[in-house]
Amino acid sequence: xxxxxxxxxxxxxxxxxxxxxxxxxxxxxxxxxxxxxxxxxxxxxxxxxxxxxxxxxxxxxxxxxxxxxxxxxxxxxxxxxxxxxxxxxxxxxxxxxxxxxxxxxxxxxxxxxxxxxxxxxxxxxxxxxxxxxxxxxxxxxxxxxxxxxxxxxxxxxxxxxxxxxxxxxxxxxxxxxxxxxxxxxxxxxxxxxxxxxxxxxxxxxxxxxxxxxxxxxxxxxxxxxxxxxxxxxxxxxxxxxxxxxxxxxxxxxxxxxxxxxxxxxxxxxxxxxxxxxxxxxxxxxxxxxxxxxxxxxxxxxxxxxxxxxxxxxxxxxxxxxxxxxxxxxxxxxxxxxxxxxxxxxxxxxxxxxxxxxxxxxxxxxxxxxxxxxxxxxxxxxxxxxxxxxxxxxxxxxxxxxxxxxxxxxxxxxxxxxxxxxxxxxxxxxxxxxxxxxxxxxxxxx
Numbered sequence: 035x036x037x038x039x040x041x042x043x044x045x046x047x048x049x050x051x052x053x054x055x056x057x058x059x060x061x062x063x064x065x066x067x068x069x070x071x072x073x074x075x076x077x078x079x080x081x082x083x084x085x086x087x088x089x090x091x092x093x094x095x096x097x098x099x100x101x102x103x104x105x106x107x108x109x110x111x112x113x114x115x116x117x118x119x120x121x122x123x124x125x126x127x128x129x130x131x132x133x134x135x136x137x138x139x140x141x142x143x144x145x146x147x148x149x150x151x152x153x154x155x156x157x158x159x160x161x162x163x164x165x166x167x168x169x170x171x172x173x174x175x176x177x178x179x180x181x182x183x184x185x186x187x188x189x190x191x192x193x194x195x196x197x198x199x200x201x202x203x204x205x206x207x208x209x210x211x212x213x214x215x216x217x218x219x220x221x222x223x224x225x226x227x228x229x230x231x232x233x234x235x236x237x238x239x240x241x242x243x244x245x246x247x248x249x250x251x252x253x254x255x256x257x258x259x260x261x262x263x264x265x266x267x268x269x270x271x272x273x274x275x276x277x278x279x280x281x282x283x284x285x286x287x288x289x290x291x292x293x294x295x296x297x298x299x300x301x302x303x304x305x306x307x308x309x310x311x312x313x314x315x316x317x318x319x320x321x322x323x324x325x326x327x328x329x330x331x332x333x334x335x336x337x338x339x340x341x342x343x344x345x346x347x348x349x350x351x352x353x354x355x356x357x358x359x360x361x362x363x364x365x366x367x368x369x370x371x372x373x374x375x376x377x378x379x380x381x382x383x384x385x386x387x388x389x390x391x392x393x394x395x396x397x398x399x400x401x402x403x404x405x406x407x408x409x410x411x412x413x414x415x416x417x418x419x420x421x422x423x424x425x426x427x428x429x430x431x432x433x434x435x436x437x438x439x440x441x442x443x444x445x446x447x448x449x450x451x452x453x454x455x456x457x458x459x460x461x462x463x464x465x466x467x468x469x470x471x472x473x474x475x476x477x478x479x
Contacts, residue, residue: 037291037329043072044330048113052106062094065109077261077292082120082299089116114326120295121322122304128279129250130221135168135214137222137247139207140281141240141271142255144228147283149179151255151309152225153186154317155281158307160192165220169194170210172203172243173227183225189314193219203227207243224249232267237274244275251278253306256293258284264293268301277301282320283309294325363457365421365449369413372406408441412449415439424450 047068051057066087073083093112130136138155142148152169159165169187173179177199187194195210207224214222226243229236244252254271256264264282271277282294285308298304305320413421415438420427427435427450432443439446 037076037294040072040076040291041329043075044069044113047072048106048110048330051109057105057109062091062109066090069113073292073295076295079262079265079292079296079300082296085299086116086120089119110330114330117295117326117329118322120299121325122298122320128306131250135211135219135222136251137211137214137224137249139224139226139240139243139247139249139252140255141226141252141275142228143232143267144230146228146255146257147309148228148255149173149182149225150186151281151283151317152183152223153190154309154314155223155307156187156192157190157314158317159221160190166218167192167221167223168210168214168217168219170206170222170224171196172206172210172224174199174201174203174206175227179225179227186314203239204242204246207247211247232270240275252276253279253281254303255281255283256297258282258291258293261293262296265296265300268297268303272301272303277303279304279306281305281307281309285310291329363460365413365416365424365453368453368456369410369421372409376406408445409449409452411439412441412446424453
């Protein structure tokens with residue numbers, strides 16, 4: 035995940051600061067030097083780093099942080115506030131027209147995933163915002179891009195203007211605008227052609243489209259993996275077209291994240307959306323405050339709650355939770371619970387959103403996913419009676435299940451043990467709700 039290394043470093047730096055009973059200029063300078071190094075290692079532009087450090091220094095002096103009772107907490111707040119400013123503050127909202135279609139022109143270099151992002155945007159607008167969306171295939175130089183957008187439109191369930199690759203992109207954009215107005219669509223997304231490098235022909239074509247359709251938003255797709263090249267690309271496109279925002283793709287990768295922290299400050303262009311995976315659902319609205327919290331290791335509970343509301347079956351969750359609290363929890367419920375968790379994405383990503391949760395390694399992530407698949411295979415190899423009443427799982431039954439699932443008695447015992455632990459924890463939680471002591475292992479114990 036982007037920012038992972040930076041988050042680790044910031045967490046250590048700020049933990050040290052929080053531990054200081056009193057801040058002096060000396061230990062403040064030491065902390066800022068560590069922050070400076072961490073930002074440089076994350077590939078943040080040197081001008082941005084310099085101003086960021088100076089702003090923290092000035093703010094610390096202005097709020098008389100050295101004289102406060104909790105100087106460490108004050109420093110954390112100042113660093114957080116400055117990060118939010120770097121990431122775009124409140125400028126990340128997309129503008130939607132009220133009484134006419136919102137026209138979005140999607141631009142960028144070839145190979146950044148622009149066509150896929152058009153499909154992701156269409157799904158997000160349709161699913162989250164209940165918008166009626168029209169796509170326009172204006173990348174005539176790559177027939178595969180047109181075919182891909184047609185396929186994506188079908189998958190998402192939105193309409194598309196496809197005039198083939200023999201019509202000019204400007205004419206396609208004009209026809210799409212007419213259809214969007216005539217048929218009262220809420221949003222039109224125009225997928226424009228990219229090039230391997232920025233050239234005059236590309237820019238002129240994009241300027242012609244802009245002049246003819248007058249888009250509400252011109253969004254540039256930039257690849258988080260490209261580092262400072264992403265900033266240079268944004269500067270060039272913004273100078274020629276007047277961008278209204280950026281979409282940062284591959285923020286789920288191991289990119290260092292410097293581009294995301296530099297782009298707003300150097301170009302004035304805010305990040306509006308973040309690509310966090312390869313599926314059509316993997317596009318998030320970019321919230322600077324939430325991203326700043328994540329970078330500082332404070333989690334992102336709001337995004338986790340939103341993800342849960344979108345992905346989870348509320349009735350199923352309530353039903354399983356109630357059964358757990360009533361002590362009627364069986365292996366069917368355990369399997370249902372596991373499938374609901376899997377809908378939220380990778381375990382490492384979920385843990386990062388919860389403040390104070392430990393970081394897991396890629397090896398631990400792979401092991402957890404492997405174990406969940408094994409549990410599912412084992413439970414599916416049981417009879418309905420065995421799932422409902424695991425107590426009847428004697429040795430002969432385990433041998434049969436092991437053969438059917440390609441596992442061992444030991445692995446079946448692991449499933450049963452996990453089930454018993456979950457059941458016991460729920461029993462303790464039920465007692466706690468009745469006024470008993472908090473179960474061991476819970477926060478505060």
